[in-house]
Amino acid sequence: MQVKIINKSAHKLPHYETEASAGMDLRANISEAVTLKPLERTIVKTGLFIELPVGYEAQVRPRSGLAAKKGITVLNAPGTIDADYRGEIGVILVNLSNDEFTIENGERVAQMVIAKHEHISWDEVETLEETTRGAGGFGSTGNT
Secondary structure, three states, rough: OOOOOEEEOOOOOOOOOOOOOOOEEEOOOOOOEEEEOOOEEEEEOOOOEOOOOEEEEEEOOHHHHHHHHHHHEEEEOOOOOOOOOOOOOOEEEEOOOOEEEOOOOOEEEEEEEEEOOOOOOOOOOOOOOOOOOOOOOOOOOOOO
């Protein structure tokens, strides 16, 4: 699938690192480093603007290495970029660690996955089909 993109950053376009990768890294496009204190959040601009076809979304997700090693994650994970959005892609990062974290220009701060989605219409009814699980949720299918 071809997707139109405007790159106003100083960095290369997002790309798949391996043939089986689902996501592409998004890089910070900032004029100066930004330091996040513990529990602080910020929107990191990428310099990227995209035009997705209707029926698709871009999901902005945390990078596992930043989350595991540094406690840095995407606050609204996954963030959704709708097909009709034409603004700059921004990443809402939060520092969940006890240490300050500095974001440098060009740093890989998140990953983006393009996903197909459907629009539905509601069929309002009085009852739903019964299942074995029923209304059990939040850990009802196992011990953990």
